[in-house]
Amino acid sequence: MNAGPAPLLQVDALEVSIESVKLLDGVSLELQPGDILGLVGASGSGKSMTALAIMQLLPRHAQVRGNIRLRGEALDAKSEAELCRIRGRDIGIVFQEPMTALNPLMRIGEQVAETVRLHRGTSASESMRVARAALARVGLEADAESLRRYPHELSGGGRQRVAIAMAVVLEPAVLIADEPTTALDVSTQAQVLALLQDLVRTTGMALIMVTHDMAVIGATTTRVAVMHEGRIVERGATAQILHRPQHAYAKALLAAAYLQPKWHAPPRAQAPPAAPAILEAVRIVREYPRRRRSLWSAPPPLRAVDGVSLSIRTGETVGLIGETGSGKSSLLRVILALDRPQSGEIRLLGDGFTTARGASLRRLRRSIQVVFQDPYSSFDPQWTVERVVAEPFHLFDVEPGDADRRRKVALALERVGLSAADARRYPHEFSGGQRQRIAIARALITEPAVIAFDEAVSALDLLVRAQILALLTELNASLGLSILFVSHDLAVVRSIADRVYVMYRGRIVEEGPAQGVFGSPRDAYTAALIAAAPGLA
């Protein structure tokens, strides 16, 4: 194989159109062995399209112009059979969601071994040996027992390691990682990023890191290309792009990426520390029954929330930080009176929310509403925006009449930066950020005292995320709204919360004013979490 002067991978003036809409316009890239190139941009900017084009995995009806060369050989001239050999052997790819990238019915060892066998035609035992080495290299236990596990028996990070093992087992020259850590927790993310960097260092492959996360870019890449509307608007060394961006879009993206801690913001009229608690959780315990293993004895239940107490005062924004499985979602369901705790109670406006029934439950429900993470499953696809936003009116003993309802929905939509005319449209006509605004409008319609946000900005692009966070801050200030902000994203919580709780394995391990917790964490877990989070500098 002759490397010669030709770069390892060269993308030259790539143009892709689908149904005469130009999705990529003159994209050029160059990679040498050992390069880590960050491809950054909002969703729809064309970064994933670029990755698919390099893999020659674009939909068949896409029109492609321009050249993609691997070691000087044009990929677009290859037959599908040749491409099948190249994919995996020369170019590997890791996707965002490891669960969908793995075959759920195949043991992880076999899954990786199959890749080896298909490409190299080696024997089953030899393939398994190579697979075991690859799984060990990505930091998974690779004894016989572990290799026999199915993907669902692994954590999200574990599954992503399997996906990476599959992508690197044939030692490809180029690895494309498409949002490889977006679905992962902070500490898992740090491990996966370190693993990818380590693989580049030890195998000399080139890595294209596709992401919308500037912190990931800063932590791992050597060079960056910023994409916007199908074009590369700026490129250069990572340090230069991050600190001295030239292009207006790159500047805006960076400004949105770095979230100021809330305590840096100009002080505003804050809730006096003595303000009464509007919502209190008192020693909440929430257990789930576990699957029976023995006929004779029921297994001890899984204690997802273990004696958690927290409180929110009027006008306060409280952050609840926790990783997947920490019990924060279970706690939130109890706080919203969707699940009953095994013990403990929720007090809302001084009344027992957990024990309330009938009319008093409905009255209390008016005071606490929620915004969910996924802007796509938050709305019944068959309902108009007006019907969606007006749904909580069900909580009133007398629902407002048509004219009144329409007026109130219009007001709520305008309050969150949408227009009254949007009421007649359907949720699918809106972007992710606009949908979260609709969800906020729905939460505001009963004029609640508290709104809980469950990972409400995690699914959003940087610029949109910044806008939604600004909206929350504004609603908090102008309406005196209390906010419970549940998230695993430390930078986001730091930018919005006055006070934070850190949850780990069902317990609150630390609480206090945001500045104190982020500045000098007392708990070892909190400290580790903060150390692992990129972009808090």
Next chain:
Amino acid sequence: MSGSGAHRIGLIAGAGITAAFIAMAIIASFWTPYDPAALDIPAKLLAPSLQHWFGTDQLGRDVLSMVMAGARGSVAVAFFSTGIGLALGVPLGLIAAAHAGWVDEFIMRGNDLLFAFPSLLLAIMLSAVLGPGAVNACIAIGVFNIPVFARVARGAALRVWTQDFSLAARVAGKGPLRISVEHVLPNLVGALAIQATIQFSLGVVAEAGLSYLGIGIQPPTPSWGRMLSDAQTLTALAPSLALFPGFAVALFVLGLNLLGGGLRPRRER
């Protein structure tokens, strides 16, 4: 993409065939070329001609009129048996999905019990017990549609229940019944429509089977199944007698299946 052309053709052909048979059944309620029950022994076993397009049978009845009238019985039995399945199965499925735990277990195990029997065989037994006739055929076939719709409804409803919008409805103070009616059911319509076309076609086959055995629609009302069994003894003399009702059953079932397949979203196939 490449599949979409064939997909469209299947849907259009299926809808066309189905519509034609249903139209034929409706027309047969008001008008047929001849009285399908009128005997005309001298004109027996005539070959297809301008007077009798499909010919006449061993008793001189007009075969085209009989096929048309048979469509009526076929559509009616399939319609009502599918209706019984929808009317009872869908609420059961919705209740099972809304109430996890022993309610769900109870309903679904009862379902499994019904599923455990070969449905056509038991429909025959049930018809034999209830006595022959179109109404009893509807009931016998309909009973076995209940678990099918219950299972489809429960499966699709569980998917809806995992979506955040059903949580949002609970936060808006709505109970399981209200959420089932307002959110779950409307999102099930597609899946149920597909299943209904499949059960409808099975109903057509089941009705023909019961009538063939003499325990479905009773004479003198014509039915495809009995026409087939009558024609069986005359295959040597008049092979075309079996051809028309047999072709009618096959074409109608094909049309319904094409329609069901065409209604299914492309990603599910």
